[in-house]
Amino acid sequence: MSVLVLGGSGFIGSHILEALAEQRHNTINLSRSPSIAKTKRSEFIQADFQNTAKLSEALQSADTVIHCISDTVPATSAIDPVHDINSNLIGTVRLLELIKKQNQGIHLIYISSGGTVYGSPSEIPVKESAPLNPISSYGAVKVAIEKFIGVATSEWGLQATILRPSNPYGERQGHKGVQGLIGTILNRCKNDQSVTIYGDGSITRDYLYVKDLASLVAKAVSNPQPGIYNCGSGQGHSINQIVSIIETVAAKKIERAYSESRRFDVEKIVLCTQKARDTFNWQCETQLEEGIARQYSELEAQ
Numbered sequence: 001m002s003v004l005v006l007g008g009s010g011f012i013g014s015h016i017l018e019a020l021a022e023q024r025h026n027t028i029n030l031s032r033s034p035s036i037a038k039t040k041r042s043e044f045i046q047a048d049f050q051n052t053a054k055l056s057e058a059l060q061s062a063d064t065v066i067h068c069i070s071d072t073v074p075a076t077s078a079i080d081p082v083h084d085i086n087s088n089l090i091g092t093v094r095l096l097e098l099i100k101k102q103n104q105g106i107h108l109i110y111i112s113s114g115g116t117v118y119g120s121p122s123e124i125p126v127k128e129s130a131p132l133n134p135i136s137s138y139g140a141v142k143v144a145i146e147k148f149i150g151v152a153t154s155e156w157g158l159q160a161t162i163l164r165p166s167n168p169y170g171e172r173q174g175h176k177g178v179q180g181l182i183g184t185i186l187n188r189c190k191n192d193q194s195v196t197i198y199g200d201g202s203i204t205r206d207y208l209y210v211k212d213l214a215s216l217v218a219k220a221v222s223n224p225q226p227g228i229y230n231c232g233s234g235q236g237h238s239i240n241q242i243v244s245i246i247e248t249v250a251a252k253k254i255e256r257a258y259s260e261s262r263r264f265d266v267e268k269i270v271l272c273t274q275k276a277r278d279t280f281n282w283q284c285e286t287q288l289e290e291g292i293a294r295q296y297s298e299l300e301a302q
Contacts, residue, residue: 003221004028004062006049006095007069008042009035011173011180012111012210016066017042019214023222030058031069036172049091052098059102064221067092068111077138078264084141092145096152107159107224109217110149113142114164114230114271115205124236125206125272128164128228136264146228153226161220163213166232166271170210170291171298182207185243186296189250199261201240204268206232209286219280232271233284249293 003020007013008029014037020027021039029035030045047054049069059065071087072080092110099106116139117132134140152158173183188195208231216231237245240256247254276282 001063001221002026002028002061003064003066004030004058005066005068006030006055007067008037009033010068012168012213013066013068014172015170015210015214016068016217019211019218020221023218025221028058028062030055049087050094052094055095056098056102059098059106062103062106064107064109064224065095065099066109066111066217066221067095072138072141074116074136074138074264077141078136081137081141084137089141089144089148093148096148096158099158100152100156104156104158107161107221108149109161109163109220110145111217112146112162112164113139114166114232115266115269117143117146117164118266118269120266121269124268125234125270126230127272128230128275135266138264159224159226161224161226162228163216163220164228164230164271165213166206166208166230166269168208168210168213170295173210173295181205181239182242182246182292182295185246185254186250186292186299189246189252189254190296190299192252194255194257195243196257196259197239197243198259198265199239200258201243201256202238202267203261203265204236204238204270206234206236206270207242207288207291208232208284209288209291212284212286215285216276216280216282219282223280225279227275227279229276229279230271230273231276231282231284232273233288234271234273235288236268236270237288245289245292246296249289249296
């Protein structure tokens with residue numbers, strides 16, 4: 001099977017490439033830069049997501065397309081929502097049109113966001129059937145993309161699997177403070193810097209080790225099952241708890257600087273992953289402390 005990974009050089013995409021290589025899939029990585037993943041049986045196409053000609057070329061030989069490209073994160077999306085719409089939403093609609101024209105037999109797997117599309121949920125854990133009420137531009141664009149995929153499914157029969165991961169973390173995650181709480185805190189801990197916490201530190205998230213997410217994606221490639229699936233650990237941890245775990249892993253104290261809360265931060269969200277468990281025989285295997293320790297070891301080695 002030939003699998004096109006859009007954004008295979010990124011944090012999540014590189015782990016997906018490795019998981020697919022273990023299953024001996026042939027892969028095509030369309031990204032702006034080469035992947036740091038160590039994979040065989042993989043072709044690299046250097047191109048931006050907006051490069052229609054290169055994208056069209058890559059689609060010709062693909063049986064499955066994994067779309068994990070995103071030019072924004074919640075913080076940057078809030079600063080420039082127009083860029084979020086232009087790069088991510090319009091880019092994905094263009095992708096759907098290319099699939100419709102060229103290769104309607106393609107199975108599309110879209111990496112959405114279980115942490116932002118639901119907004120502030122009324123029930124925990126959150127099921128896939130919960131209302132979609134995003135409170136951030138980032139979440140709103142993710143919902144819009146899901147809706148356009150739904151239109152393509154109903155109008156011309158696109159076979160699509162939408163995965164809604166919680167908050168991925170792990171090796172290769174950026175640590176410059178733009179995306180990824182765990183990566184950011186680990187980096188500041190390594191450099192003996194204080195950590196800024198928005199609010200009182202009680203904000204609670206469901207954290208998912210990136211290799212567990214990649215494992216689910218690989219299962220969805222081998223066993224195509226259209227639909228929408230949450231993917232997370234099913235457990236919630238507050239920011240204060242995350243800092244404490246990192247202090248234990250690193251064996252050092254971290255200075256905490258509390259700041260005013262941000263309007264786009266959901267107070268608490270934990271995902272129900274029973275549907276993914278039943279459909280793909282998948283669950284998060286990696287305990288939070290273990291995953292953080294692996295990520296910190298990589299960071300220390302740099």
